[in-house]
Amino acid sequence: MKAAIVRDAGHTPVFGDFPEPPLSAGQNRVTVTAAAMSHLAKSRALGTHYSSSARFPFIAGIDGVGRLDDGKRVYFVLPQPPYGSMAERVVASSAHCIALPDDIDDLTAAAIANPGMSSWAALTERAKLKAGETVLINGATGTSGRLAVQIAEHLGAKKVIATGRNADALRAVSALGADVTISLVAGDLEERLEEQFAAGVDVVIDYLWGQSAESLLIAGAKAGADAVPIRFVQIGASSGPNIVLPSAALRSSAIELMGSGIGSIPLDRLLKAAAGVLEATVPRAFQVAFTPVPLSEVEHAWRNDDSMRRTVFTMGVHPS
Structure with a gap:
């Protein structure tokens, strides 16, 4: 064959x-x-x-x-x-x-199942997203990130914040349902992140890791006790495999740092997430x-x- x-x-x-x-x-x-x-x-x-x-x-x-x-x-x-x-x-x-x-047709199913499963499983299995919460998608301009914006909204997020480097792609993400977009290359990045975390971010879905993840974790820590606890779910590492994180960022905040993927979620639960994506794709026009x-x-x-x-x-x- x-x-x-x-x-x-x-x-x-x-x-x-x-x-x-x-x-x-x-x-x-x-x-x-x-x-x-x-x-x-x-x-x-x-x-x-x-x-x-x-x-x-x-x-x-x-x-x-x-x-x-x-x-x-x-x-x-x-x-x-x-x-x-x-x-x-x-x-x-x-x-x-x-x-x-x-x-759902074969091609769409093959295209959407895996990237859709990544955020669906992260939000439902790891973050335990509740309706009305705020979700930040770090790296929302790629295929998985764009789906994560749509899926977070479908699963009940009240507010979706999207980050990315490409300005045109960020505008497209707004059209998919992101309430706030933040450029990772803007000069006021730290300011804008701290503003969003101070207002309250419940869940971070991270596809990038690297420097942007460091910035997010530090901004979340600076928001401190006045902000809601943050469930930070790490999925991908397209910006780098490692970060440097000050220990105080974890001690001074209620950040829960976890991963999502093969090994951290049983396979049957990952397949349940894929089934959820496939069943919702046409009705929700993902x-x-x-x-x-x-x-x-x-x-x-x-x-x-x-x-x-x-x-x-x-x-x-x-x-x-």
Whole structure:
């Protein structure tokens, strides 16, 4: 069968032939129609993600959409290694497959499930968001961040604050429901953050880490006891893997610092979050930008991936 094959750590996946996956008890064979590129899939191919395996070669991709042998449409995650989702067929545990709602098409489902799941799970499982609370999305201009703004509003946030570097992208985020936007490159950044935290921020969803996360944590600490306790949920690290945080920032404030992802949330709960996103996408008109690309063009698309639009690989089967 055809697949996107990672031959060694750090190598771009190549389009080629790979043996068919064997089917065992408790597993489903899925004929894949669509699989999106993700930060996790790219990090695993580089060998830098904490869940990466040292086994090569393997097929890239961690999730996708397809059909079971009985024709049922499903979203699936974490196929049996060394088989990833970017292949004509995969084998996945029955517990790793969820039925797709009838009103969502394959490409949209593949594009939205993973980035939508990241904020849905962070808000519901880790932050325990309550209706009427204020949410700040740090890094709201990428695909995941834009979805986080929409999902926070859907889950009951009274006020959504969005940060980012790109001015045009921040204006677009306002149109998606952000009540306040803050430029991370503005000269008055510290002032504006302190103003928002003083008014009360209940939850921070952080996709960036690095310097901006330091600024947020320090601004939250400066707001001190007069502000509400802050649940700071760390999801991504596109601005850097480490921060320097003064110990006083934690001692002088009611900040709860936690992560969200594979390992911090049981897989069944992550899948429940994905199901929530998929069920709400059409009724709530969630917007996600994506570009369909034939799997045969994986090398070119991998090198030219754009964080503003998801790349969704199609497997030669016409998606509904």
